[in-house]
Amino acid sequence: MSTPQPPPRAERTDTSAVQIGALVPLTRPGWVEAGQHLLAGLELAVRDVNDAGGIVGRPLELVVRDTAADPQRAAAAVDELARLGVAALAGEYHSVVARAAAARADALGLPFLCSSAVLDALTEQPTEWVARLAPPQSRGWQLYADFLLSAGHTRIAVATEPSVYWASGVRILRDYLASRGGTVIELDMRALAPTAVCDELIDNRATALLLLVGNPEPAVSIVKSVRGDQRLTEIMIGAPAGQPEFAEWATLLGDDSVAIPFLRYLPERLSPLGARVETVLRERLAEAPSFVAFEGYDTVAVLADVLRSDGADRARIAESWPRVAVEGTRGQIQFSRTPGISVWQWASTPIQVVDRDPAKPDRFRILHTS
Structure with a gap:
């Protein structure tokens, strides 16, 4: 069987790889399924780049490190990857972990294109070294609050655990809903068993419960308790952080x-590139790819474009963020400065509120869009 040759313009004359460091949660307590989808997207994009001739004739290579949702482990991985000579960093799903990685990348002068984390304050101070594909948490969660209000929910309980990310989510929801006649009731899951949540919902006359807690536990146990309580048949359960996106949720x-x-x-419709990527990822993952897999693919697509035009010099990569114009799987990607956001931000990331269809749990219904 003959191997297809790369196009003439991309003939490889230098076999030394251009390396990108990839931060991915692949073991517990990280959200492993999200990490697997993120890595699948990253790897597929690297394969596509190399099939097209690589980076001006040099192969692109991922150097993967498992963060396991541990900020200290992620910061140590950034140090190691910087010493290894990677041109840039990609990935990470967990916001608190990505924040630690971003701070270290900023300190070291290592470009970092964050794939999935949404925490608004990804770095303490504005930085030129970090860019992000996922929307800021404030934008997504305010859209989610609009959805709640449009569905008639004004007394909203949130089951929450200690975390910068969850606390930020509560603050966004409370501030946004309070000015529109809504009330947020906080349920501290350090003090409540999942079964006790039901009484709290009734006592507080809540019509919606949001799961701002870890996955699979205690999120799964809370859902089982509420869905099993005949007094709460009318209450809406929501999960703005995306727990129901992955197959494990339906299995459990x-x-x-x-x-x-x-x-x-x-988006409601993927780009032609996105449709092709979806087909390949579905084969690789043996299930429908999540939005996280597309984030992974788009991350490498952007970095490859930058590396082709600006080379592997770290400072030049960081300087290129405002010039990026790449057609990704979910639309054209460009970065800009957004008020209140400390990193270069893709400002037009598509956002949907969806759920699993009761008639067919592996199908998603679009309920609200940006």
Whole structure:
């Protein structure tokens, strides 16, 4: 069997690889399924880049490090990858972990294109070294609050655990809803068992419960408790952070996995590139790719474009963020400065509120869009 040759313009004359460091949660307590989808997208994009001739004749290579949702481990990985000579960093799903990685990348002068993390304050101070594809948490969660209000929910309980990310989410929801007649009731899951949540919902006359907690636990146990309580048949359960996106959710909860609205970052229609990528990722993952897989692919697509035009010099890569114009799987990607956001930001990331269809749990219904 003959191997197809790369196009003439991309003939490889230098076999030394251009390396990108990839930060991915692949073991617990990280959200492993999200990490697997993110890595699948990153790897597919690298394959596509190399099939097209690489980076001006040099192969592109991922150097993967498992963060396991540990900020200190992520910061140490950034140090190691910087010493290894990677041109840039890519990836990470967990916001608190990405924040630690971004701070270290900024300190070291290592470009970091963050794939998935949404925390508004990804760095303490404005930085030229970090750019992001996912929308800021404030933008997505305010859209989610609009969805709640449009569905008639004004008394909203949030089951929450200690975390900068969850606390930021509560603050966004409370500030946005308070000015529009809504109330947020905070349920501290350090003090409540999942079964006790039901009484709290009734006592507080809540019509919606949002899961701002870890996955799979205690999120799965809370859903089972609420769905099993005959007093709460009318309450809406929501998960803005996206727990129901992945197949594990449906496997663990069965019929209880449906009709739980969450945020995902996909357009109503993928670009032609996105449609092709979806087909290949579905084969690789043996399931429908999540939005996180597309984020991974788009991350490498952007970095490859920058590396082709500006080379592998770290400072030049960081200087290129405002000049990026790349057609990704979900639309054209360009970065700009957004008020209140400290990193270069893709300002037009598509956002949807979706849920799993009760009639067919592996199908998603679009309920609200940006």
